[in-house]
Amino acid sequence: AQSVTQLDSQVPVFEEAPVELRCNYSSSVSVYLFWYVQYPNQGLQLLLKYLSGSTLVKSINGFEAEFNKSQTSFHLRKPSVHISDTAEYFCAVSGSARQLTFGSGTQLTVLP
Amino acid sequence: DSGVTQTPKHLITATGQRVTLRCSPRSGDLSVYWYQQSLDQGLQFLIHYYNGEERAKGNILERFSAQQFPDLHSELNLSSLELGDSALYFCASSPDPTGYEQFFGPGTRLTVL
Numbered sequence: 001a002q003s004v005t006q007l008d009s010q011v012p013v014f015e016e017a018p019v020e021l022r023c024n025y026s027s028s029v030s031v032y033l034f035w036y037v038q039y040p041n042q043g044l045q046l047l048l049k050y051l052s053g054s055t056l057v058k059s060i061n062g063f064e065a066e067f068n069k070s071q072t073s074f075h076l077r078k079p080s081v082h083i084s085d086t087a088e089y090f091c092a093v094s095g096s097a098r099q100l101t102f103g104s105g106t107q108l109t110v111l112p
Numbered sequence: 113d114s115g116v117t118q119t120p121k122h123l124i125t126a127t128g129q130r131v132t133l134r135c136s137p138r139s140g141d142l143s144v145y146w147y148q149q150s151l152d153q154g155l156q157f158l159i160h161y162y163n164g165e166e167r168a169k170g171n172i173l174e175r176f177s178a179q180q181f182p183d184l185h186s187e188l189n190l191s192s193l194e195l196g197d198s199a200l201y202f203c204a205s206s207p208d209p210t211g212y213e214q215f216f217g218p219g220t221r222l223t224v225l
Contacts, residue, residue, distance in 0.1 A: 043116075043217050098210060100145075100214065105155075
């Protein structure tokens with residue numbers, strides 16, 4: 001069985017400040033890790049994914065996440081956030097069964 | 113726009129009723145996944161179909177059923193509805209059975225009164 005823990009349910013941060021959204025997972029098999037973003041009244045959009053290879057993965061809009069096997073973590077970071085980054089962020093894991101297991105989500109609110 | 117469409121966008125119904133939610137995957141995607149998002153349970157996987165065949169089941173109630181048709185669209189049937197079934201239901205599609213990249217539709221918001 002696999003599970004995902006997102007340690008912070010709400011993260012307020014000022015515009016242009018750095019942010020880290022934490023994600024820890026547990027799984028008995030090889031995992032594939034994802035971050036999805038959900039804007040208000042919309043579906044989920046894939047932000048970035050780790051399948052294999054380099055442990056540092058990046059998105060086109062400046063987010064990055066690092067797969068850390070020893071700490072079973074996949075934290076999401078951005079060095080400078082914008083108002084438009086305000087959204088809910090979900091960490092997810094996929095194992096041999098292919099379906100996604102999601103964390104409880106982190107609401108990122110960027111303040112002016 | 114992910115290319116996945118879901119209808120209807122909103123659905124309001126009464127307890128005990130039955131509803132059908134529809135999903136059209138992205139062109140060419142053979143896999144369809146259904147998820148439920150509720151305030152108390154979060155995002156939960158319900159069921160996965162690949163090219164018409166059921167591949168995996170998650171926390172799907174016996175009152176719920178799904179199918180994927182030859183044209184690859186999928187329907188999620190919810191019956192004997194209860195207040196607790198009120199949630200956002202998402203469909204996602206993927207080009208292959210690995211599901212390593214899933215594209216989500218906008219969701220159907222179900223309200224059971």
